[in-house]
Amino acid sequence: MIGIGNCGRSDDGLGWAFVETIEKGGDFPGDTLLRYQLQVEDADLISQYDQVIFVDAYQGGLEDGYTFKKCLAAKDFSFTTHRLPPETVLYLCQELYQKNPNAYMLLIDGEKWELEIRLSELGQKNLQKALNFFEEEIIFKAAVLK
């Protein structure tokens, strides 16, 4: 599970906050890490896993406050060292390493993006919704199925 964002920019820290909370919960069986932004070398990293979840903040409004969806590989040529979408990392992983991990994106809706080490009220609310969903629908069900 890769949390993407920057906790120094208010709701841009939603991805990190989610991953940190999941880590503390102790029920998540996988590896976790935090990134300011994805880089090309993350294609090498995810090629070593069967499953990967990218968790990031979302700007623009989501009906449920969050969304969990399949990440589909996509060629994107808008690379800068400050932005590389998960879809492109997955694409590079397939092309360079011939690996195709099951990839998902969990996007959490935020509203404030300025310099501040604190989530907005809406961000906190949506974080909680995403956590509830993930713990009930993903971790719990995975444990039951196991």
Added chain:
Amino acid sequence: MSKKIAIDVVTRVEGHGKVTIHLDEKGAVKDAFFHIVEFRGFERFIQGHPYWEAPLLVQRLCGICPVSHHLAAAKAIDQIVGLDPGDLSTVADKLRRLLHYGQVFQSHALHFFYLASPDLLFGLDAPPEKRNVVAVAMADKELARKGILMRKFGQEIIKAIAGKRIHGIAAVPGGVHKTFFPYERDYFLEDNDTPDVDTMIKWSLEMVQFIKAYHEKNRVWLDTFASYPSGHLGLVTDDGGLELYDGKMRAIDSVGNTRLNDIHNDEYINYFQEGVERWSYMKFPYLKKLGMKEGWNRVGPLARLNVCDYISTPLANKELQEFKSYWNGKPNNSTMHSHWARLIETLHCAELMKDLLIDESILGNDLLREGVRRPEGIGIIEAPRGTLIHHYKVDDKGMITKCNLIVSTTHNNEAMNRAVRWVAKNVLDKQPEITEGMLNQVEIAIRAFDPCLSCATHAIGKMPLKVSVFDHQDKLLHERIKSS
């Protein structure tokens, strides 16, 4: 009718800047500027903080070269606690150096593979959608995989010593805070998910061969593009060798005459001054005795290889001698040879990392030294992009009262402006139509310097970069904008 061209955002560089090109009524280039439009603030807001916070705070200037800021500040703060570089324990000195070489290695790999290689592989007129690392990865998968793993190797070195790949902590006043354990060291001496250090040396050498072969095929372009005479500045050892962590400052002019004769770090203030221009937030450092017009220098890989006499590691030194022999031992003023120089330094860093990794004494636990407090400290280091100066003054309570940062890209400010003017005059001048490929050449010239504009202005925040062409009435004719 005169015109002005603005390239607003310059891509594949670190930071936010724009280029404006002014044309006269006949379409001839009147002038060209590389503007840095980020706001600087670090030097000011660090005031009032305790001195020991400096190495932690200043690395937030940048996500690409935080280690360089961390170490330059640490060297300055060592002096505030009464220690000169030679006073540190051998273990601390070696660990800091290993961290630094890992940083230069990964930064150079990032620049060559991710930022510069599209220009070299796809040419000046390649369509914009092809000019990026994703396209490079598709065109040459082997090159891409090596680039990824070389960068990863450097980052793993940083993580092993500083705890994190970005914004970790290794240096503390008077030394380092953590022992380097055998299992951490062994990771780099064995093949695992990252190839071993010998592979890094082998691949680095392959990259030098790659750029030499590329040069053979593209000699005229690499020799002449954005080429102009300049001064060169860098650190050297006592006997003139290339030095990246701690050395004396040496500057030469475009034909090799000495401009600054191996001065000690503490003396920099007597020799350097920073000028300003109303059209840029980035300052213009220069040698006082020569004035702002004549006293500017290039810094970075090309300058460093020009000022040094030799390199301490054998493979890189062999390449240096070949590099120097190309211009018969005279300073190399070909801007595009910066890529060649950068890859020789990459090889040097790989060799240096190996030397340190197989040195058993680096695993020691003699980490800290103490001294008698001083009111002032100056730390100078060769960051990947060039000479980096950190200067702090503190009060009796240890609070920072003054901070002056002269970063590598700032030294290169005038040099980058000259490169932009060269392209404007030689490529855009009197052209009936300004094409996308022509504007890209402005960016290629800037990119050779691997500028980090966020560092140079000490900015925080988003970093999009912007090139525009305006007529004599300031009417916009062409523009390129990309957000980051």
